[in-house]
Structures are given as C-alpha cells and as structure tokens.
Amino acid sequence: MKTRIKEFRAKYNLTQEDLAKKVGVRRETIVFLEQGKYNPSLQLAFSISKVLKVSVEELFVLK
Amino acid sequence: MKDKLKVYSIGIAAFLLASGLILFSIVSFKNGTFVGSILSIIIAIVVLVFAIAFLKREYKEVKKGFSIHDERSEDIMKKAGSKAYLISLYWILFIGWSSSNGWLYFEDISEATGIGVLGMAILFGLCWVYYNRK
Numbered sequence: 431m432k433t434r435i436k437e438f439r440a441k442y443n444l445t446q447e448d449l450a451k452k453v454g455v456r457r458e459t460i461v462f463l464e465q466g467k468y469n470p471s472l473q474l475a476f477s478i479s480k481v482l483k484v485s486v487e488e489l490f491v492l493k
Numbered sequence: 494m495k496d497k498l499k500v501y502s503i504g505i506a507a508f509l510l511a512s513g514l515i516l517f518s519i520v521s522f523k524n525g526t527f528v529g530s531i532l533s534i535i536i537a538i539v540v541l542v543f544a545i546a547f548l549k550r551e552y553k554e555v556k557k558g559f560s561i562h563d564e565r566s567e568d569i570m571k572k573a574g575s576k577a578y579l580i581s582l583y584w585i586l587f588i589g590w591s592s593s594n595g596w597l598y599f600e601d602i603s604e605a606t607g608i609g610v611l612g613m614a615i616l617f618g619l620c621w622v623y624y625n626r627k
Binding site: 447450451454455456457458459462467468470471473474 | 554557558559560563564565566627
C-alpha cells in the first residue's frame with residue numbers, strides 16, 4: 431500500500447516521533463507505514479488521518 | 494511505569510537464560526562434553542549481546558514516552574510465534590528421527606528436551622528478526 435503520510439506530515443511540520451506520539455504507536459511503525467511496508471489497522475489509519483486532517487482515501491492508496 | 498517494568502522483566506529473563514547457559518556449559522565442561530560447553534557459551538554471549546542492544550533501545554523509547562508494544566509489534570509477535578511453532582514441529586520431528594537413526598546421541602530425555610526447547614527459542618528469535626525487518 432502506498433501512503434502520503436510523509437507529504438502531509440511535512441505540511442504540518444510534524445516529525446515521525448511527533449506523529450507516533452499523537453497516534454500512540456512506536457516511531458518504527460510510522461517509518462514502516464511511510465515506506466509502505468506495513469498495512470495499518472482501520473483504527474490506526476483513521477487516527478492518522480484525523481491528526482493529519484485528511485481523509486483515509488487521500489492518505490492511503492492501494493497499489 | 495508499566496513499560497519500564499516490562500523492560501526490566503525482559504532484562505531479568507535474558508540474564509537468567511544466559512546464566513543458565515553458562516551453568517550448563519560449566520557442567521558440560523566438567524563432564525567432558527567440550528562441544529556442548531563451547532556451544533552453550535557462544536549462545537549465552539549471543540543472548541547477552543542481543544539483550545543489551547534490545548534493552549538499550551527499548552529503554553530509550555520508554556524514556557521518551559513511547560509504548561513498548563503497539564499494533565505492529567503485536568502483529569510481529571503473532572506472526573513470528575505462529576511461524577516458529579510450525580517450523581518447531583519439523584525441528585522436533587528431525588530430533589526424533591535423527592536420534593532414532595543414530596545421527597544424534599542424547600544421554601537422556603532431558604538433554605533431548607533441552608536441545609528441542611533451545612532450538613524452538615532460536616527459531617522464534619530468527620522469525621522475529623525476519624518479520625521485524627520485512
């Protein structure tokens with residue numbers, strides 16, 4: 431799965447650590463998400479989209 | 494606090510495992526089983542090195558306010574556990590088959606059980622590393 435987390439994170443000047451703290455996961459999880467190596471649960475996907483103020487469809491793109 | 498306790502528990506478990514292996518190595522050396530003795534010492538060193546590196550990293554993360562577990566780490570544990578269990582069945586079969594064929598010789602059942610459990614632990618560790626990097 432392709433994600434645009436990095437792009438939206440940069441928009442709000444958030445580091446990976448900041449985003450990880452806001453959604454309650456480890457920093458590695460954000461790293462793997464950005465690399466498209468991990469598919470998040472629906473709960474995590476919605477939490478990230480809420481923090482980054484975008485819809486889930488905009489954030490995650492099925493390859 | 495809960496996460497710090499978890500880190501300490503993992504540290505104690507790793508220390509106990511390494512101590513057990515060192516004791517096993519001393520007993521094996523006294524009994525004249527040099528290969529087993531050297532193998533145990535090597536495994537004990539590997540356990541200690543990995544444990545120190547792992548605990549250092551986890552302690553830093555906990556200090557920064559991150560949780561020791563999240564959905565990805567739990568997912569990895571589940572995947573590694575199930576894969577290690579499946580491979581362990583073949584490992585146990587291999588031990589049974591090779592000892593009945595005379596390829597492996599065990600003094601008693603506890604030695605075979607020990608090798609089996611140690612192999613299972615190593616398999617779990619390898620599976621965890623594989624899924625954590627994947």
